[in-house]
Amino acid sequence: MAEAVADIAPPAEARAKPAPKRNTAAIVPERSVAGRTLVLLIAIMTFLSGVTLGGVVLVQKSAIAWSSDVGRQVTIQIRPIEGEVMDSNIRTAISLAEATPGVTAAHAISLEDSEKLLEPWLGSGLDLAQLEIPRLIVVELGDPKDVDLSMLERDLKTIKGATLETHAAWRQQLNTMAATLVFSGVLVLLLIVLATVLAVVFATRGTMASNREIVDVLHFIGASNSFIAGEFQGRFLSLGFRGGIIGGLGAVLFFFLVAGAAGSIMPDQASAQLGFLFGRFSLGLDGIVGIAAVIPVLAALTAITSRLTVRRFLSQTSGL
Amino acid sequence: MIEFTNVGLRYGHGPEILRDLTFRIEPGSFHFLTGPSGSGKTSLLRLLLLSLRPSRGTLTMFGKNVSALNQDSLLDMRRHIGIVFQEFRLLDHLTTFENVALPLRVLGQPESMYRSNVTELLEWVGLGERMEALPPLLSGGEKQRAAIARAVIGRPDILLADEPTGNVDSELSLRLVRLFAELNKLGTTIILATHELSLLDAFDFPRMSLTDGQVKMNG
Numbered sequence: 001m002a003e004a005v006a007d008i009a010p011p012a013e014a015r016a017k018p019a020p021k022r023n024t025a026a027i028v029p030e031r032s033v034a035g036r037t038l039v040l041l042i043a044i045m046t047f048l049s050g051v052t053l054g055g056v057v058l059v060q061k062s063a064i065a066w067s068s069d070v071g072r073q074v075t076i077q078i079r080p081i082e083g084e085v086m087d088s089n090i091r092t093a094i095s096l097a098e099a100t101p102g103v104t105a106a107h108a109i110s111l112e113d114s115e116k117l118l119e120p121w122l123g124s125g126l127d128l129a130q131l132e133i134p135r136l137i138v139v140e141l142g143d144p145k146d147v148d149l150s151m152l153e154r155d156l157k158t159i160k161g162a163t164l165e166t167h168a169a170w171r172q173q174l175n176t177m178a179a180t181l182v183f184s185g186v187l188v189l190l191l192i193v194l195a196t197v198l199a200v201v202f203a204t205r206g207t208m209a210s211n212r213e214i215v216d217v218l219h220f221i222g223a224s225n226s227f228i229a230g231e232f233q234g235r236f237l238s239l240g241f242r243g244g245i246i247g248g249l250g251a252v253l254f255f256f257l258v259a260g261a262a263g264s265i266m267p268d269q270a271s272a273q274l275g276f277l278f279g280r281f282s283l284g285l286d287g288i289v290g291i292a293a294v295i296p297v298l299a300a301l302t303a304i305t306s307r308l309t310v311r312r313f314l315s316q317t318s319g320l
Numbered sequence: 321m322i323e324f325t326n327v328g329l330r331y332g333h334g335p336e337i338l339r340d341l342t343f344r345i346e347p348g349s350f351h352f353l354t355g356p357s358g359s360g361k362t363s364l365l366r367l368l369l370l371s372l373r374p375s376r377g378t379l380t381m382f383g384k385n386v387s388a389l390n391q392d393s394l395l396d397m398r399r400h401i402g403i404v405f406q407e408f409r410l411l412d413h414l415t416t417f418e419n420v421a422l423p424l425r426v427l428g429q430p431e432s433m434y435r436s437n438v439t440e441l442l443e444w445v446g447l448g449e450r451m452e453a454l455p456p457l458l459s460g461g462e463k464q465r466a467a468i469a470r471a472v473i474g475r476p477d478i479l480l481a482d483e484p485t486g487n488v489d490s491e492l493s494l495r496l497v498r499l500f501a502e503l504n505k506l507g508t509t510i511i512l513a514t515h516e517l518s519l520l521d522a523f524d525f526p527r528m529s530l531t532d533g534q535v536k537m538n539g
Contacts (some may be wrong), residue, residue: 024431027422029413217409220369221470222399223426224392 027218028211028235035239038203038302042243043250045196046298049189050251050291056185057287070167070174074108074152076137079161089159090135094296096155097139105140134161193301200302204236204309210305215314218284225314233307238304244295251291255283321347321478321509322368324535327377329363337363339533345511347477350504352520355530361513363532365482368511370398382477400428402471402508406483408463410455416466417442417451423474437475445469445499461492468496472503479503481512485519487489493519497535501525 076093080086090108097106109117114133141147149166156162219226222309259282283291322491329338337360340455345351355361366372367379370386370388379386382397389397402423410419413539418425424434441452455463471479480502485493497512499521504510510527514520520527527538 024425025414027411027425146360168335213409214411217411218426219371220403220409221423221426222395222474227426241513261414 026235028230030216036240038200038236039243039246041199041203042196042240042298042302043247045192045199045246046247046294047250047254048247049192049294049298050186050248053193053290053294054251054255054283054287056182057283057290058126059178059181059185061287063174067171067174070171072141074139074141074149074167075135075165076139076156076157077084077163077165078137079132079134079163080132081161084160089150089162091138092159093137093156093162096159097178098154100148100155102142102144103139103152104142106137108155109136109138193298196301197305200236201290201307201309204232206312207232208313218270225311228309228314229310232310233303237303237304238300240299241295243302244299247298248291248295252283252288252295255287260268321345321382323378323380324330325378326378327367327374327379329360329367329372330375336375338530338535339366339380341535343528343535343537344360345509347509348504348507350501350510350525352518352523352525352527353511353530354527355513356515359530361530363468364535365403365480365511365513368478368480370394370404371400389491396461399423400477402474402476402479403463404467404471404479404481404484406486408455408467410463410466410470412455415452415454416458416462419455419466420469420473422470427474434473438469441469442466443474460488460497461519464488464492464496467501468499472508476508478509478511481510483513483515484516485516490516491517494522497523 062210076097078086078089078093094106094108097103114136118133149164153164156164161218215228324343326342327338327341329337330336338340341364342399353361353364362475363372363526367374369534371379373379375431383394384397386394386397389515404406409423410416420442421431421434421438424438425431426476437449439448442448445468447462447465447469450458450462458466464487468481468484471481479500485496493516500510500512501523529536529538
């Protein structure tokens with residue numbers, strides 16, 4: 001033994017050296033994986049998922065808020081009818097409304113307020129006293145479930161020209177529209193996930209083909225398919241997280257920028273009206289948490305997809 | 321330890337590369353595997369490495385019929401076999417130390433457990449000073465010694481070598497075969513494929529000659 005070693009070994013004094021403490025390199029080199037392209041792709045997919053998810057959250061929050069606000073009010077409309085005294089009818093309607101169980105308050109919209117409401121359509125400086133227009137009474141409800149609106153509707157029949165508007169049709173339409181948007185958003189999310197899976201499958205197969213030598217050597221030295229798949233999975237998980245964080249931050253930044261831009265471009269009044277109608281363009285904590293949740297989900301999806309692809313590749317190519 | 325009985329091998333639907341191989345290799349023996357290019361040496365080594373299964377016949381290793389084993393059992397058996405290639409097949413992005421330690425790493429051993437063993441082995445093969453070097457910076461002889469160290473670090477019962485001296489000069493070839501002979505003295509069964517006549521003449525080990533897919537045992 002000593003003879004054979006002496007044949008090929010350097011002088012003994014050059015050999016006596018303690019083993020250094022070291023950082024072990026990854027078996028699958030980072031540069032061999034189509035890294036930057038995949039990071040960019042996952043970043044784009046995460047950004048799209050985040051924006052879609054954020055959009056869905058905004059729509060749903062606005063729909064719930066709007067529906068809830070509108071649901072807490074009903075309106076009594078009294079049309080002017082010849083021979084009827086409008087002020088008297090208004091007082092009667094308010095009394096009937098206030099006597100209805102579940103109603104917390106009722107008040108008539110003044111002529112000045114009616115004027116303001118009609119101003120965008122009829123222009124300013126209009127004297128409504130000259131026109132016979134219907135008058136509105138806003139009825140505030142406590143818990144909408146406890147209110148007997150059918151009783152109020154029956155009572156109002158005693159007043160000529162009075163009708164009750166519960167906004168049920170509007171709310172129904174709004175809920176249908178919001179549900180359609182949410183469903184479309186979920187569908188888009190599913191398509192993004194599918195596209196991500198397909199892209200990762202192709203990237204993994206390309207990586208496996210370009211790392212065939214490493215895979216063969218690992219097989220020759222007794223590595224199991226599970227070990228090899230784990231090495232590639234670890235690499236892809238890291239890429240997935242990097243891409244996910246970039247895309248997720250991009251999506252959150254997008255919502256902040258758009259909210260800021262919407263506030264500065266539109267005049268305060270228009271912004272307030274839009275806010276009243278569609279809700280504020282703000283994600284809120286739950287929206288940000290939702291986008292943050294997309295990051296580990298896409299990273300895990302990338303890792304699992306690559307592992308399954310590697311296992312399939314190995315079972316097809318191991319020759320056993 | 322290894323027994324071939326009427327073993328044949330073909331790739332897909334092609335002709336038989338190996339035909340009716342029947343021979344036995346005893347534990348602790350050293351055999352040269354010779355034959356002209358294309359005679360099937362590499363295919364025979366791949367059968368012995370368990371990366372191929374026989375198309376027909378029976379190959380028994382460590383007392384078990386290889387064809388009847390499932391993939392997990394084959395993997396366990398493969399861990400008792402080391403392999404050295406002519407083209408070294410070291411991973412260029414890993415240092416010499418990491419390449420040699422790879423078989424232990426894939427078994428899940430922590431570096432603290434194998435560090436001293438790998439260092440000792442690298443010093444034994446004369447690479448103590450080259451532990452941190454990447455393979456592209458090693459000479460042909462150094463690469464082959466690193467490849468041999470990687471093959472034996474897991475203390476295999478069988479060591480296969482496919483033209484291990486093909487890329488080194490004749491003087492270093494003799495030294496490398498002496499190294500294999502030393503490993504054999506420690507109890508490792510060695511099958512060394514070569515077509516270098518000078519090596520065959522320099523060592524008095526039995527030869528398995530492959531011609532036209534058939535084997536003939538000499539000595």
